[in-house]
Amino acid sequence: MSDSRNFRGTTDYWGPGAATRSSMVGIISTTFRSFGFEMLETPVIENEETLSGKYGPEGDMKRFRLVMKHKQAAGLRYDHTVPLARFMAMHWNKFPLPYRRFAIGPVFRNESPSAARLRQFTQCDFDTVGTRSPIVDAEIVAMNYEVLNKLGFSGAYTVMINDRRLLNAMVLHLGVADTGDGLAILRAWDKLEKVSLQQAFEQLVEELVIQHTAGVFPSPSDDQIQRLKRSTRSRLETTFLSATEKLLDMKEAPSSRLVDEMMAKFQDQKVHQALEDILTLLQYIDSMGVPSNCYQFNPLMARGLDYYTGPIFETYVKVGGVGSITGGGRFDNLIQQMGGPNMPASGSSFGLERLQEVMRQLGIGIKSTSRPDVLVAIFDISNTTLVQQTFSVASDLRLTGLKVEVYTGDTRGLGKQFQVANSKKIPFVVVVGPDELRNNEVTLKDMGTGHQVSVARRSLVEYLTAALQTTE
Structure with a gap:
């Protein structure tokens, strides 16, 4: 007898469930079009060299790689952003800029599945290519607001806002010049929505010890590892731990006041410039009619993907523990990394399955028309x-x-x-x-x-x- 089961982490949709998904996609795509975005479809299979190294160590471990008879290495797309960058590197001179596109379709991640985290799931992605204007970044928050309101979320979410330039400036302010150490600190900050500060600190110590022993001691002894761990812990207590405690104390303040408080705490020119850019972004978001209770500046949010270069965004719901339901940011270097011109870009995406799960928990229904009349x-x-x-x-x-x-x-x-x-x-x-x-x-x-x-x-x-x- 054949084993008639889904591959773990995938699911089938039929009847009312499929109709609800179709209605949700209709609302989302109609909103995207109302902001002037057009549709782009890219293959679910990409060359391995297109995908490799774009998502950081953790993301690379979660990618699905294809094993094929011929020599061409390939994988399933992890998101819609990298395929867009590859597309733009190939076709950047074939249409006027800025290019505003959306993509809706399956992406694949090899991670432990749960109700709202599948190995195949649908991303609804929108991006603007060819401009560095902060209006584009503010528009991301406005579009999140429009879509979520039309789906029936009424103030049950917060769009978190930060900037990778601010994070990088704060890392340098802490005296951390090593790129690997800096990225490890960003990952530790990003974990603070899920784990305690002490847990994030301990994990950071372990990660840096592993990085440094690999570079200094080919075969380290237990004594060498312990000495390195003590020195790393002492150094991080006076830099990472102290600064993070201050940021955690401030982060619940209203966004504009939080910017002012950080200006006073961090006497650093690069930090101040990044904060001024964030203040401008917040003013644009306000002018687009997004209520202040729907977004919040969060100086510790980092987002794990390595290709972000500027403003970053994640939307969290206030119940359910599902995590983020949207995420995105600015990726000004990715198209050039793909062999295209130096072309800035910024965008965001919705996870359809996570949206569904949160709507189920909140009792939000979408009128669907699956049955015949x-x-x-x-x-x-x-x-x-x-x-x-x-x-x-x-x-x-x-x-x-x-x-x-x-x-x-x-x-x-x-x-x-x-x-x-x-x-x-x-x-x-x-x-x-x-x-x-x-x-x-x-x-x-x-x-x-x-x-x-x-x-x-x-x-x-x-x-x-x-x-x-x-x-x-």
Whole structure:
């Protein structure tokens, strides 16, 4: 017997669940288009050299690599951002800039699955390429706000905002010049939404000890490791730990006040310049009509992907422990890394499955229209004339935009067809029998009340449309 199971971390969608997803994608794509974005589709398979080294050590471990007979190395896309950068490197001179595109489709990550974290999931991504204007970055928050409100989130989320330039300046201010050490500190800061400061500190010590022993001691002894651990711990206590405690004390303050407090705490020109850029961004976001309770400057948010160069964003819901439901930022160097021109870009994405899970927890429903409006019954499959007229009625109804199913099952009795309509929650059934054909009319049955009525063919659309409005 074959093993009929999903690959772990993937799932099937059907019926109302698939209809809800389709409605959500419709809302999201319509919002993207309302901001002037057009659709781009890229393959789910990319060359290994396209994907390699773009997501940091942790991201690289989670990528799906393909094993193939021929020599070309490839993998499944991890996100939509790197494929966009590859596309722009190939086609940057074929359309006017800025180029505003969105992409909706599956991405793949080899990580431990959970209800809201799958190995194949749908990302709804939007990016603007070809401009360094902070208006683009502010627009990311405005688009998140628009989409989430249209999906039914009403103040149940916060868009977190930071800037990698600020993070880099703070790391340098702490006296950390080594790039590897700096990235490790950023990763430690980024963990603080999930673990305590002490846990993040201990993990940072371990990570730096591993990095330094690999570079200094080919085969370190236990004594060497312990001495390095003590010196690393002492150094980080006076730099990382002290600064992080101060930032944690300040981070709940309103965004503009937090910028002012950090200006006073960090007497550093690069830190001040980054903070001024953040203040400008916050002013633009406010001018776009986003309420201040929907976004927050968070100086410790880092986002793990290595390609970010400027403002970064994550949206967190206030219940459920699902984590972020949107994420993005500015990636000004990625297209050039792909062999294209020096071309700035910025964008963000929604995780469809995480959105669904949070909406389930919050009791947010999306009106979906998976079921047909009407089932057209087959009175007698052996009567060619009746069948032809049945198809004609169905075609007339579809031309008006109604969703129409013609019964195609093996059972021919009307009673069984009414049962099918009930099981599918189809509200009306149309029957064309010999009497109806002779009188140029149909029988329309309301499956909710059981009431039947004869309706003239020429009046069916108007009658059925009005009846459907009363059932909504």
